[in-house]
Amino acid sequence: MFSYRHAFHAGNHADVLKHMTLLAVLRHMTQKDTALTVFDTHAGAGLYRLDGDYAQTSGEAADGFLRLLSEEKTALAPASKGKSAITKVAEAPASILQDYLDLVAGFNNKPSQRVYPGSPFIVQHLLRDRDKLKLFELHPTDAKTLSANIAQLDAGRQVAVLREDGFEGLKKFLPPPARRALVLCDPSYEIKSDYARVPVMVADALTRFATGTYMVWYPLIPRPEAHDVPRKLKTLATRAGKSWLNASLTVKSSKLTTDEAGEVQRPGLPASGVFIINPPHTLKAALQAALPQLVAKLAQDEHAAWAVDNGG
Ligand code: SAM
Secondary structure (H helix, E strand, C coil): CCCCHHCCCCCCCCHHHHHHHHHHHHHCCCCCCCCCCEECCCCCCCEEEECHHHHHHCCCCCHHHHHHHHCCCCCCCCCCHHHCCCCCCCCCHHHHHHHHHHHHCCCHHHHCCEEEEHHHHHHHHHCCCEEEEECCCHHHHHHHHHHHHHCCCCCHHHHEEEEECCCHHHHHHHHCCCEEEEEEEECCCCCCCCHHHHHHHHHHHHHHHCCCCCEEEEECCCHHHHHHHHHHHHHHHCCCCCCEEEEECCCCCCCCCCCCCCCEEECCEEEEEEEEEECCCCCHHHHHHHHHHHHHCCCCCCCCHHHHHEEE
């Protein structure tokens, strides 16, 4: 069975990019009256504590979401990085960043911000009565925790937890009844085959339901399979004649370093991206405003950068 537990990573820089973007996509999609179905193919436990053992052990939230709460800005300025350079950081958070901060704050009793919502709770927060949420989670412990967390919402049949393989399980629900859906695909990539399964799932889903919005999170690490994910998704979207958007956030160099004792140190996760097929037309500008601010807050060295690209 898998050893990946999202509780170690909750609130890290990758969650910040993913959850801020997810919220922006959903805000847009819930403006239309027609019922929406949201699928979270890799849901995790749903709700996390940033002061719990898992998060404290990894310290990832301290370098991610919790840094956004501090008043300080990182004084790094990678001036030679073209469009990724930090030039000037606006004082007020960009609208989608502020929305994300407000949403997380809503799960907490201010001033302490120790509860962090995963994608299931972020999505559920925005659902209207007519919308549905289907959550896939394969890890037995996390599936149990997710079910217990969701049960507290008294959401009835609006939210379903399925202890199934999300890559396969999605198929039977497409196309959804009202023909409006957002699919979030956020694997742990713990198993190497996940890198290949993502584009296969999206290709299949597009044949069943071409007008859905598909959002995939991927790590940007020095492995060819990781870089293949956005490349393959771009090819898929282009061939299907669909619009797409690819955004990335880098917080540090991906190079191996050597510590004082001569031990080689891996950098952990230096960067990640989100690839969206059929994105809201407002998303690119919204991300262009927010991502430089995330770089300013979350940069760990001079390699910190952001990028947004789109097409179709
Ligand atoms: N989407 C969550 C969020 O943003 O809060 C985080 C999900 S975490 C990155 C990935 C989750 O997928 C893990 O909880 C893991 O147990 C689960 N998982 C791994 N393989 C799976 C599969 N084939 N189908 C469904 N869930 C899977």
